[in-house]
Every structure is written in structure tokens, then in C-alpha cells.
Amino acid sequence: MAKPITQFICGQCGTVHKKWIGRCDGCGEWNTIVEEAPLSAGPAKSGLGAGKGRKMALMDLASQEAPPPRHPSGLAELDRVLGGGLVPASALLLGGDPGIGKSTLLLQAAASFAAKGLSVVYVSGEEASAQVRMRAQRLGLGAAPMALAAETNLRDILTTLDETRPDLVIIDSIQTMWLDTVDSAPGSVSQVRAAAHELVTFAKRRGVSVILVGHVTKDGQIAGPRVVEHMVDCVLYFEGERGHQFRILRSVKNRFGPAGEIGVFEMTGAGLSEVANPSALFLSENETASPGSAVFAGIEGTRPVLVEIQALVAPSPLGQPRRAVVGWDSARLAMILAVLEARVGIAFAGLDVYLNIAGGLRISEPAADLAVAAALLSAREDAALPQGAVIFGELSLSGALRPVAQAENRLKEAQKLGFSTVIAPEGCNFGSVGGVKLMQMADMTRFVGDIFGAG
Template identity: 60%
Template structure:
């Protein structure tokens, strides 16, 4: 019998502490340590008897063996299959994390219904909602006729028994935080429960060959363990993101043992559920024309796919001693750097003025290539001029004021031309001729100032 003692795991990151404190040393979150009675074997794992496997031998093999790529279950929704790296992998475990209400249950019920209609055996286990609630959602999503097998249960032992009997191809557990194992004393949702349940379910998926999807709520208050606690135990981790006020949602892979992690799936949320976005690359463009300046389109890349996003800026006289900086969808450190480069290398002094910067549609720019578009938006706002029409921008700005080339130039330009843009301002050296697009290569940020907003410089 394992010894029982109290430990204090962090509900946010899973780090185990031997005594309570207000702040977790590992991740820096406050009030996330909770006392748990735990057995001395973490996560309820039983050590193999005798400490040796039956055969007692480990076989080594060469690196060049002929292993076939894992077969894929293609879901038939491009946005999903792409994000998964070509479809679901059987005998694997996937975690989908996201804020409550973002649409995880909706998406997964739709996927289960689709796969079940295609003849796969699909099970949906909910520990959060009552059967009637899920049936009501199925009616709203118009998937109630699909032969998905639904269960509402939180007892892990019962769930596993049912799964072993049903032998499904695809299983959704909604959510991992509601499952509990009676092997452990800890409360449902605690780190040790979430870990133990994840471990048992994952082990079952590997042996049975099912594709398992675990839903994990992201929690900010630390009352229940977050998905980070089990990220390392599963094969694939996705986060489902979106802004409440906007109807699109992005499925982003942060870990994938079977594919790339830079691909995203873009969906639109309506009352009939989530549908693949129709023109994803144009979702983050604003429809209004700006004659007063302050807007520039960035041709971004998300994995292998181009996305065009409008950057909006407002430069205003400052009413206070300390000018305001307000940013949505971009990095505040990059803005500070860009303002410094504009001031010292291009004689554009914005330091004493209020600067607001926002990316349309709730999109978030993470690429340094967005610098040039942000600069163009700031410059045209400062100059009060409309700037070049139907133009896109990309390029990284160095502290020296030089504009550095970025990857995948041709794809960015092609997508811009396809969406009707006529001009492109790009780093020097990335010249590719694209039909219908006038390309202006730039060596330095000061070249951009001269071309689009000479009035802004002193």
C-alpha cells in the first residue's frame, strides 16, 4: 500500500510543492496551490511488480527502419484537417483547451456527428451537461440524426468500462476536469485527478486504437487544474481561441507529435454552430476606405497560409504629461522599438503624442514582418494623408532602421494580388514579379517615410 501524505500542487502548471505558499515559484501565479492528499506514487501510477518487464530485454533498432506514416482519419473539413496536420491519427490522444463558452463542445459535437455519419463509431461523453442539453444542442446544430453514442458520466471507471465494451473509433471526453477516479482521494478537477484520468484514458486510446479528444477548460482563478497540467501526456495540443465580440474562432496547434504546429484552422461561429471561414485570408480586412490615413494592410503568414490583416493607428496630440500608448493585437515592445526607430533614424517624432494601434477583427500579429505595416499606419495617421491605395506591406524593421527580408514573400504577394491589391511595399531583395501588383522594394524605413508620408518627418 502506498504511503499517503499531503502535497501542494499548483493548479495552473502542475508543479508540486511540499508546503503551501501564496505564489507558485514555478509559474508565478497567485493562489493556485491547493492541498491534495496523494499517494507517494504520483498520479496513482502503479509501479510494475518486480521492477522488470516480463521479457526483461530492450530491443534496439536502427534509425532507417521502414515505418509507415500513421494512417489518418480525414474529417472532411479542410480547416480541421489542416490544423491536425492531415487528419486525426488513430490510437492518439488530443487535448483541446480554451476559455469556457468559446465553442469547444459545439465543434466536437459537430465533428463526432460528421464522423458518425461517415460510418465511424463515435462516442461523446459529457461530464458537464445533461443529456437533454446536449440533445438540444444537436437539434440546433442539425446533427441530431447522426448515430453518435452519447453518455453523461464523470466516474472514470464506468467510462472506461463502457468504452472497452463499445470499442469506438472516435471518443470525446468533455471535459477532462470533470472526470474522477475513485483510486484517488483528491477532488475532481484537482491536479492529481486530472493527471490520473488523462493517463488512464490515454493509455486506453493507445491500446484500443481509438482517436481520443479531451476537452480542457482554461481557468484563470486556479480553482480547477488547467490543461497545461496534462499537455505533456497527450500527442497533440490545440487551443481554441477567439474574441467574444467577434464571430470567428481559431484552432491553433501548440504541440503535435504527428504534424506541424504552425497551421491554424479558422472558423466562423453562428447559431448553427461552427463553419469553416469562407475567405479566411480576407477576414481581418476592414471594409471601410480610409482617406484620412492611419490604416495599412499586413500580408501575414499563418503556417503555410497567407492571412491579410489591417493595422489601424491613431496618432493624437497628448493631453497629459505622459503620452498614452494603447495596443490591441500587437506587441507593446515592438511598438516602443518602432517609435524609437522612427524618431532616431527617420526624424519622425511621435514620442510626445498619444499612439493607439489596433489590428482589425481581433487578429493578433505575432510575426516581426508586421513592423512595416504598423509603421505605415502610424506614418499616414501622423501625416493625416491617405497613403497608397490598395497596398500591402510586410518587412521586419531592425534597430538600425534597415528593413530585413522575411520568409515566404511569393505566397504573401500572390494572395494580395488575388484579393485585388495593386501595390506592395516589401524588403529590398525579395523581388518577385506578380501579375497585377506593383512592387516597391525598400532598403530602409526612411525610404517608406519619403514615399508615403514625407510630411511626417521634420
């Protein structure tokens, strides 16, 4: 049997090296390379002898298993994102920008789960117990029946949890946990990976639900090795803009429910409050149509959401006009501007273009192409779009409009909020919904001609 090869791994970025060096080739940091112990030898090639393992149970696809039980929190928006509630023996990872409200959300969730009869332990590695108590009192949760600890030594934490056997454990945050068997500083790749592995293993072994808080990088990704996101059952992101009171809880991975689902909260002086109708929250209260404004009917997870897209086009004093985007992909904006110029003959050269998604929401689905193009044309021509209209559709490079999924749900949401006109591509399946004026377009040339009277 071949001798196991020793590896040297950077504690900051996780780059693997064949030998120890002073400076990591991946991130450029000094003295971050640590030796990783080789894996233990596996069974012999013949399958006999001391290395032989035990036989595993095999089942066919027709085997029936009961769905996992769930513990609802009582917070409808949180339960929606989790897929109906908290699953026992599951591991969740929550990421978000500093100060966005992660600790506030988890403290409210912990108090809500505790009020439902679950045994909850909240472990803070970033704040003292007195600080957590102050926050709880400010949120009106000072009498919540939950246990609190301030500790970073993972060995002590797991020993305590083995004795108390709670139903839910919250670790705030995984980057502060320290495992004495790993020779690196807290927050390093090695420590985060090892600590997450120990906590996920504990959750599966003891049937305890574990929620881990993770810091994020400048790019908005959870800091540390990507393997942590593969270990856990559910990855959640808490998003929002500092200047807005709205917060979005989004699931990007969920083994027990739909991925991409969102829950909407509003940050108030008394903590986070749920928003039952996010569409009304993201729309402007101004009932008068204005140039550069278009209402987009989008889908976030399984929920239809109406949001206002705002555009401003102005002459540029610069040699290279500005393209500023908030809440949308800047590369897709460049593509839409190119299509409008090449296929419709409307140029934006010499013009500054500003695009904003109202309410701090970030949109990623291609169905917003037509709404963005409509807002840009409305701003450029200084002409408002039809009053009470919602717009959605994907724009191809040829200038044709492509139908999008869940058109019926989008239309129902628009109808519920009082919109009377839907502008969408041809071929969308609207079902049997009536009472709304449908304007279906085949391409951008017809859209410009019908809406702005040119083509």
C-alpha cells in the first residue's frame, strides 16, 4: 500500500502545497502554511484482513420513509424559507453583512422556538453574555426560556451540549470557534472547516438542530472554505441595504425545502417584524406614473413579488458615459443597451445611465429584461409607461422577447394589487385568469411602436 502523502495547507485561503513554504502562493500571506495529517489507511485491496469494514444496508428506490418532522417557529417568514419549520438533526448556515441584523434575527427566532417548547442554547463567541441580554431586553425577550453562554472553546461547548441535550443550538459565529486539535488561529480556513465538521457531526449524532452564523467577504460570499456550505443542510443569506429598513432572508440551498425562497422583514426599533405583503412594500406610494419607472412582476422562490425598477438617463459631460447599477447585474444592463441600439436603433451613446431596484431588493432572473428596457426607454424619451401596468419578459440578442415561467402567478399578484394591464412576451401561459388587459409583444420593435408610438 502506498504511503499517505502529507499535505501543507494555507490557513487563510486553503491552497494546498506539496511542501512547507513561508509565503502562500494563493493569497500571498506569510506564515500561514500548516501541515495536515494524512488520512488513515483504508482497507486492503483484497478486501480481507483487519482493514475490512462492516456491511452497509442497501435499499431500493421504492422504499418508503416518513417525511422529517418539523418544528414551526411561529415566524411565518422564517418558516417559509426553512420549508415549513426547523428539521431535527439539521445543520443550517446563516451569512450576512456585518450589522445587517443576523444576531437580532436569531435571537428572535430562538425566543420563538423556546416559546414553542423547544430547549434552546444560544452560544455567542463575539459578544459577552451581558451584551446579548441587553439586546434581548431591548427586543422585549428578556423573559424568554432559553439558555445563554459566551464561549469560543469548541471542546467545552460540545461537552456541555452532550450533557444538556438541547433541541436547538445557535453558534454566533463559526469564525470565532477554536478547536485545540488544529494548529491555527480562530477564523482560519483550517479552524472553520474543523469546527463546522465537529458541529455538523454532533447535530447528526445527537439529533440536535444547529444554526451557524458565518461572516461574509467583500464579494458577499460566506468567508472560509466552500466545503462548509456542502456540509450543512441549509444555507441562508440575510440581505439588505443599510439605508433601507427592509431585510431579505434568502435560502440558496435547502435539503428539506425549496431553494431560492425568500422571507421579508422590516427592521424597526423593536427588532425585526415580518412583512406579509412584500409587493406593496417594494412599490412606490406615488400613484401617478412618472418617466423612468416600470413595475416588474418577478418570482422569488415560490413567491411572486412586484418591484419598481427606476432608470435615469441624462447627457454625460464625460468622454465615457457612466453606467451605474444598484440591485441588478451591470453586465446584463450593457447587453440590453446594446440590443436597443443594434435592433431598435435607439442609441445611448453620450448619455449617463443609472438603474436602481427600489427597496434594496436584488434581482437576478432574466424575466426582468423587458421591464429594465421599458424603464430605460421611458427615461430616455421622458414619457411615462401606461398607468397601472406591470411588465416582464426575457430579451434575446436578436431583439425577440422570450416567454417566462409562472406567468399566471405573476398576473395574479398584479391583479391582487390593483394593476389592470400586463405587458409580456407572446407565448406566456396565463391560464384562465381574466379581468386584466393583456398586451403581448413578439419583439422589441413592436414594443417600442405600441408603447412609445415609434418603431
